[in-house]
Amino acid sequence: MNAASFWSRYLPVRGGAPIAAGEQFDLLRGFSIISLLIIGAVAIGLGSLSTRFLMTESLERDALLSAQFIQAVAIGEIRHHDLSGMQMGAVLAPSVYGMLNDETARNRGRARSEFLDHLAHLPDILLATIYSPERVVVWSTNPALVGRKIEGDTALDAAFTSGGRVSARYNEVQDGRIEQQFIHPPEEFFIENYIPLIDEQGNVLAMVEIYKEPVDLIERVNRGFRLIWMATALGGLAIYFGLFWIVWRASKLLASQQDQLVANKTYGGLVEMSTAVAHSMRNPLANIRTSAELAASMEGQPAGKNIADIVAQVDRMSIWVRDLLLCLRPLKGESEQVDLIGAVHAVLSSFEQQLTGSKVQVAFVSGPMPLVVSHQLLLAQVLNSVIANAIEAMPEGGRLDISTALSADGKTLNLSINDTGKGMTRQQEMMAFKSFYTTKLGGLGIGLIMVRQIMERFGGEVSLSSQEQAGTRVCLSFRVAG
Template sequence: MGFREWFGTEAKTIGIVQYDLLRWFSLVSVLIITLVALGLGFIASRFIVNESIQRDAALTAQFIQSLASTEIGTHHLPQHQMGEMLDPRADLVYANVTRSKRQVARREFLEHIENIARQPDTLLITIYAPDNVVIWSSNPALIGTKVIEDDQLNESFATKSRVFATYHDVVPEREEQKFPRPPKGFFIENYIPMLNASGDAVAMIEIYKEPSDLVARTQHGYILMWLATSAGGALIYLALYRIVRRASGILAAQQKQIMQNEAFVAMGEMSAAVAHSLRNPLASIRSSAELVQELAPPAFQRNVTDIISQVDRMSTWVRDLLTTASPSAATAEPVDPLAAIHGTLAAYQPQIRACQVDVELSLPDTAQPVVSQRVLLLQVLNSLVSNALEAMPKGGKLGIELSKGGDERTIAIIVSDTGNGMSDAQRKRLYQPFTTTKQGGLGVGLVMVKRIMERFGGSVDIHSKQHEGTRVELKLQLAG
């Protein structure tokens, strides 16, 4: 395996196991919020329905008990309760009340009950004696019958309190559910105990109602409740999604930075080994080549010159590796950007002439110093100008511009060329170490540029399009 291939393989092995936080949050949070919203919606809607039905049943019981109290007052029976008057079989028990007076009070009360039974939402009203015999019903066929098994009826007689039940279908086993008309759907059953003066339950009024208006209102409440629950769940999800998306972006950026740092650590270790292994041999080779150059005949001069050139090239690779992987503790200093630009152009004048490249400058007369190091800023500009010249081997235009940055504390150096540019795939791998499209290149030039710029609080932005050239914008912090 070659030198560069070894580096590329090593760099690819450095990384962190990816965890798609945003994807898993989206799936899990939607599931949890949906389940919670459905649960809350179901509980809340059931609570509203039960409360509404219970309230309606309680109001019905209060209304009937109010009618009973009114009839007792109308007939001047202060020592008695209407429950004592409802069973005709007990007319002779209460000797202090005449039979005719009891019958009149009972008849008038039952007329009120019958009026209630005629209401559209009432299915059936039945009155039971303590022995479970039907003493009156809006369905005459039930009068005189006896209910054998009715747990709710027995419970209401035993507890002397109202018992409430709901049904969605007629229960065949409930012999008292003989409705004059079948219910269309949901209906309720309400047992209302009628007490005597001693507080004992002496009669029980059973009312079956099909509260269509109440059902319509509860259905409307269902819709509002589900809409509110859905909207609340959606708002919670969107808010959490936005937070997690931002956190995921931050984690991805940090993860990317960690991967780059690990790659740079590997570069540092390898560059130290390369420098240790190659620096002295390269110096010996160059010295020997220079000695041979002085003694060799003209026919060998070109070959010796090539040897020296290639040795210098390898030395440059080693220096670039060391610069890229060096620790970021370098001390910043004020640097004149104009001097750095002119110094770079002066160093590359031979190559500029050889490539027949026209240089277009847009520079002010003076410029405020920037935060960097002179040697490192020169390396950045040298790398960019070298890349531009290599992209224009048959001529073109090299542009260098110095302008204000995005705010008052930054300045921008823009280097552009009219070379071949880069493809989309190449742009995506711009800052990957040891990745290059140049024949014999090492792939650390732009990595070095980015690392140096970030070291001093700056940034690098590259715009390139294939066959249209490349534009590199360096943003540096102003000194002072």
């Protein structure tokens, strides 16, 4: 199997060809842009609708209150001046009634005067005008408009035909509107309200037109606008960042799973090739060793030293093949409760001669500890590998400190193995758990890989820290048996 066929087999494909890195869809970037546009558009739309609704409802509510107030004042003035049977609309237009006695005429005049005074002193008023059914101005706070007939005013006509309650909002004075002749021009927008004065049959006797600049209402509406836009912006940002965080986590998880999938496929291919190569090398190595031994047994062999070197190198390669097959073989063994302290003592006993020969002093003091979840034989393999590495790191002697510590929650038992060897560089420390990476001459670089596989197989962890000329520390974390 050549390299091209291998990678085309184990890398993700689309339409039969490997997916190039540039062709993959960037989920996080795509979501961040699209969701920002969608959430921004929705937030702006909701904010616009909310502010428009607030403005419309506020103006209609203000117009309704003004109409109710003026109509109540009109009824109150009629009752106050004992003008039963009359309507304020008729009082404002004297030609409606016939002859009146003096007292009734005086009461009628007072009622009209007081009603108009109320109109003139309404809060935030810019202009107040009263129209007769003929669209003639019978009274106005701007005396220049009195007696003028307004024609072609669709809003005024609509107010008479619909019974009033027609309101509109303006940002500036319209030159075509004759009646918009304010003594004091408005600072911001102003509103126009039509309030009908009707008789008992519902006929409009007079129409009151009021232009107002509701300063307090404007201030409240602006404050409402600010609150709405602030809430909309904060809500949109909260939704955006919440979804962004979820997609970010999902993207990281997908990327991790994709990397793991590619790694698993690649590792599977390597396992297949390595297993095939290792098994294929066994017989040639055995034949080479047998032939070398036969050649060495011949008398007067001039190349005896070279033959011995061949045997040594073949033996070393055989050890590599054995270790490689051991690493590639699936882990077998069910989890069981193991005495970690007893296992450490047993492994140290097996290394006693090597420790003495290497002049390595061992310090291991530990009290009674709970049993851990592991496997007796696999745990021995882990401890053998770590302690062997520590001894090899101290060729001129040193100290091996082994200690145990129980976590605060009592669920994890940590075993620390510290040596005083030459240590590792930062790069070597980062590469320590990489496959086939080693700093030892003649090593295969699978010892720590096997340690990590076994520890993770039973829910544990392994970590390594090292400093040059200061030694290395390996921490094995085991689950406490429940």
